[in-house]
Amino acid sequence: MGTIADKLTYLGQTKAEIRDAIIAKGVTIPDKMAFREYAGKIREISVDGNEDPVEWKRPDDWLRIENRVEEGEQKFVGLHAIFEDSNFITLAATGDYTVDWGDGKIENFSSGSLASHFYSYEDFKKTERSLGYRQAIVTVTPQKEHVLTSISLRERHPNAGTGSYSSGWLDIRVSGETISDFRISGGAVSHRYLEYFCFLGHSSITDFTKFFAGCTALQSVSLSESTAKGEKFSQMFQECLTLKNVPSFDTTSGVDFNSMFASCYDLQAVGLLETAKGRDFSYMFQNCFSLVTVPQFDTSEGVTFSNMFMSCVSLKSVPLLNTANGTDFGYMFGTCIGLKSIPLLNLANGTNFEYMLASCYRLENVPVLDMSKGENFYAMFANCVLLESIPLVDTSSGTNFYAMFMNCSSLKTIPPLNTSNGNIFSNMFNRCLRLQTIPYLDTSSGVDFSVMFVECNALESIPALKTEKGTSFIGMFGNCGNLSKASLAEIRKSIDYSNCKLSRNALADIFKHLGPGEDRPTIRISNNWGVPFLAPEDRDVAIKKGWIIVE
Numbered sequence: 001m002g003t004i005a006d007k008l009t010y011l012g013q014t015k016a017e018i019r020d021a022i023i024a025k026g027v028t029i030p031d032k033m034a035f036r037e038y039a040g041k042i043r044e045i046s047v048d049g050n051e052d053p054v055e056w057k058r059p060d061d062w063l064r065i066e067n068r069v070e071e072g073e074q075k076f077v078g079l080h081a082i083f084e085d086s087n088f089i090t091l092a093a094t095g096d097y098t099v100d101w102g103d104g105k106i107e108n109f110s111s112g113s114l115a116s117h118f119y120s121y122e123d124f125k126k127t128e129r130s131l132g133y134r135q136a137i138v139t140v141t142p143q144k145e146h147v148l149t150s151i152s153l154r155e156r157h158p159n160a161g162t163g164s165y166s167s168g169w170l171d172i173r174v175s176g177e178t179i180s181d182f183r184i185s186g187g188a189v190s191h192r193y194l195e196y197f198c199f200l201g202h203s204s205i206t207d208f209t210k211f212f213a214g215c216t217a218l219q220s221v222s223l224s225e226s227t228a229k230g231e232k233f234s235q236m237f238q239e240c241l242t243l244k245n246v247p248s249f250d251t252t253s254g255v256d257f258n259s260m261f262a263s264c265y266d267l268q269a270v271g272l273l274e275t276a277k278g279r280d281f282s283y284m285f286q287n288c289f290s291l292v293t294v295p296q297f298d299t300s301e302g303v304t305f306s307n308m309f310m311s312c313v314s315l316k317s318v319p320l321l322n323t324a325n326g327t328d329f330g331y332m333f334g335t336c337i338g339l340k341s342i343p344l345l346n347l348a349n350g351t352n353f354e355y356m357l358a359s360c361y362r363l364e365n366v367p368v369l370d371m372s373k374g375e376n377f378y379a380m381f382a383n384c385v386l387l388e389s390i391p392l393v394d395t396s397s398g399t400n401f402y403a404m405f406m407n408c409s410s411l412k413t414i415p416p417l418n419t420s421n422g423n424i425f426s427n428m429f430n431r432c433l434r435l436q437t438i439p440y441l442d443t444s445s446g447v448d449f450s451v452m453f454v455e456c457n458a459l460e461s462i463p464a465l466k467t468e469k470g471t472s473f474i475g476m477f478g479n480c481g482n483l484s485k486a487s488l489a490e491i492r493k494s495i496d497y498s499n500c501k502l503s504r505n506a507l508a509d510i511f512k513h514l515g516p517g518e519d520r521p522t523i524r525i526s527n528n529w530g531v532p533f534l535a536p537e538d539r540d541v542a543i544k545k546g547w548i549i550v551e
Contacts (some may be wrong), residue, residue, distance in 0.1 A: 056220035056244075062171060063127060063135045065314075069173040071201035074148050076140035076176075080119075081133040081168035087119035088120035088157035089138070089167065090189070094150040094181070102136035108143060116157050123454040133168070147178045154187030166192040173198045174236050180204035185213040195219045199226035200466055206231050206253075213238040234280075237267075244290075245269040252276070258304075259283040266290050272297070279303045282328070286310040293317060299326075306330040306352070313337050322349060330354035330376070337361045347371050351397075354378040366390050372397060377391040379403040389413050396420065402448075403427035414438050419446075426450045426472070429459075436460050454478040457474065461485035464513055468492065490515035496524040503530035506537045517546030524550045 056331055068077045080089060080102070091099070091116050099115050100106045103123045109115045124134035129322055142148050153167065153172070169191050174182070182205055184191060194215045203226040212218055218240045226320060227233075228250040234257070237243060243264050248271030251257075258280045262265055267288045272295040275281075282304045291312050299305075300322040310331045318333070320343040330352045333339060339360050344367040347353075354376045357363060363384045371377075373396040382403050392415035396403075402424045405411055411432050419425075420442040429435060430451055436458050443449075444466040453459055454475050460482050467473070467492035476495060477483055483500040492515040502510070507530050514523070523542060525531055531551055542549055 016121040018019075026218045035093075040231060042449070044497075056196070058171070059129070061129050063137055065137055065171060065173055068137070068139070069175050069198075069200060071175055073175045073200075074142050074178070075174070076138075076148070076151055077173045078138045078169050079171040080126070080136045080138050081129075081170055082121055082124045082136050083133050083168065084121045087121065087168070088116070088160050088165070089119065090153075090157045091138075091140065091153045092150075092152045092155050093140060093142075093148055095146040095148045097148065098143055100141075102137040102138050108516050111146070114155055114158075143456055143545070148176045149178050150181035151179065152181075152183040152187075153191070153231040154183050154185065154189045156188045164188045164190060166190045167194075169194045171196045173200070175200040176200045178204060179549065180206070182211070184211055185215060186210040191280050192217050193217055194409075196224040196534050198223070202226060202228060204229060208233050208236045209256075210235045212236060212239065212240055213288065217239045218243050220421070220473060221249075223244065225250050227251060229253055231254045233260050235260065235262065235265055237261050238514070240267075240442075243267055245271075247271045248273060250274070254278055256280045257284050258284065261285050261288055268292060270294060275302075277301055281305050281308050283307040283310070285312055286347065288312050290314050294319065297321065299323060299521075302326055304328045307333050307334070308332050309336055311335045315339060315542055318342055326350055329356050331358070332356050333360055335359040340364050342366065345369065348373065350374055352376045353380045355382065356380050357384060359383040359384050368455045369393050371395060374398055376400045377402075377404045379406060381408055382406040383408075384411075385409050387411055390415065392416070394418065398422055400424045401428050403430060404431055406430040407432075409433040417441060419443060421445060423447045423469075424451050427454075429453050429456055431455045432459075433486075434458050438462055441465060443467060443470075445469060449473050449476050451475040451478060453480055455480075456483075457481050459483050462493045464489045466490060468515055486510065487513040491514050492516060492518045492521065494521040494523070497528065498524045499527045502528040504533040504535075504538070506530060507534060508541070511538060511542040511547075514542055514545050514547060520546060520548055522550050526551050 063079060065077050065079050069075050088430050094111050095509050096111050098108050101117050104121060118137060124136060127135040170193055189452055194341040195217050196219060206229050208230050210233045213235050219242060233254050238259050241469050245268060252274045254275060255277050257275060257278050262283050264382050268290045276298040281299060281302050286307050287520050292314050303325055305323060305326050306328045315336050318337045324346040327349055329350050334355045340362050348370045350371060351373050353371060353374050358379050364386050366485055368391040374395060375397055377398050379401050388410050389412060396418040401419060401422050406427050409431060414433050416439040423445050425443060425446050426448045435456055437460055440463040446467060447469055449470050451471045457479055459480050461484060464487045467488045470491060473493055473495040477497055477500060480500055483508055484502060487510045507525060539549055
């Protein structure tokens with residue numbers, strides 16, 4: 001994730017995305033609401049009763065183009081909206097080509113050259129739609145002895161200035177087996193009116209990256225075999241905000257599915273795609289707020305699963321995906337607030353589990369997962385407020401346990417985790433409100449213990465954790481009002497035990513376990529009931545080791 005600044009930036013972005021997700025589900029969030037209060041708002045969201053997505057119906061008042069393209073032809077036909085003013089239209093194709101603009105003008109263009117046109121609203125009387133615009137039918141065909149090998153709809157009109165703008169494409173139908181490059185999105189021209197796209201038959205396209213990205217009005221696609229040679233599907237439907245379902249199409253050659261459906265807020269269903277060759281599934285469904293279920297994709301070759309279902313707030317279940325080759329599971333189910341459990345995923349090769357199940361507010365149980373190669377457990381279960389226990393999982397390779405159980409307010413017990421390689425324990429049990437004790441954890445390599453147990457107000461005791469290498473203990477026991485036993489072995493840096501429930505014997509035991517103080521460290525013990533009963537010889541144990549006692 002990078003530096004602390006990078007993490008804070010990412011957390012800020014995540015907060016904004018979670019806020020948008022909650023609002024999208026019909027729950028209001030005041031502008032100044034604290035992030036920790038989002039949990040209550042998320043619980044107001046209903047994840048039941050989702051209806052099947054409504055099948056898109058072509059508007060009756062659109063001009064018909066369905067019968068203008070047949071499979072096997074070399075042809076592009078598009079329905080284009082004509083407004084009262086500023087009706088720019090541009091496209092480009094490879095292979096000498098002819099454009100019938102639909103207003104009586106037909107032009108020939110050389111291969112690769114830009115075809116641009118300007119429509120007059122008055123030329124399209126009697127084609128009005130209920131929404132106010134008129135319509136033109138644009139047809140692109142190759143000239144004699146030429147074939148179409150590429151088409152681009154993202155070229156800027158020469159008179160359009162330098163700013164971005166939207167085209168007026170509404171409905172597009174294409175056929176051409178020789179087409180190897182088709183570009184819709186990704187340039188200065190967006191397509192916020194496009195509702196339907198159909199490619200008839202096969203194509204030679206291998207790269208569908210950002211194919212429909214940002215087509216915010218897209219309602220339906222028909223791709224069939226046209227994607228059979230496709231290897232890259234990254235961001236293909238990203239930010240298609242109103243797309244509700246995507247039927248199956250040929251992805252047998254697909255390797256990259258990164259962000260394929262990311263931020264498709266209304267997406268409820270996806271057809272079963274052939275993903276047997278897929279290696280990158282990261283962000284595939286991130287921010288698909290309405291997605292309820294996903295098919296049993298073949299992910300056997302998958303390596304990266306990070307953020308795959310991040311913020312899928314309506315997701316109720318996940319199939320048993322084959323993740324045997326996966327290494328990165330960071331944020332995989334982060335903020336999937338409808339999940340009560342996850343299947344027994346094979347995580348044996350996983351190294352990164354950062355935020356994997358964070359903010360899964362309804363998560364109640366976790367299977368025994370093989371995480372023996374896991375190094376990063378940063379906030380893995382953070383904000384799982386209903387989780388009462390976790391099984392004994394292998395964390396022997398773990399180095400980063402930052403906030404692993406933060407805000408797990410129902411967590412009662414912790415198994416004896418192997419933390420022998422851990423160096424970061426900051427925030428590990430922050431606000432574990434029901435946790436009364438923990439087993440012995442090997443923290444001998446630990447460096448950062450700051451706010452490790454802050455606000456664990458039911459915590460009664462901890463074992464003598466080894467802290468010889470520790471450099472930061474800021475707020476480690478803040479608001480631990482019931483803590484009555486908390487010796488740390490060989491601690492050498494300043495620590496605060498104020499406002500705990502420590503007796504004279506408990507304080508004397510803490511002094512006994514102190515290591516030699518480095519740079520005159522302080523140990524704060526104010527507001528513990530045993531302080532008035534300390535004898536001089538009790539204090540001398542700490543003082544002789546170089547510690548300053550602050551009462």
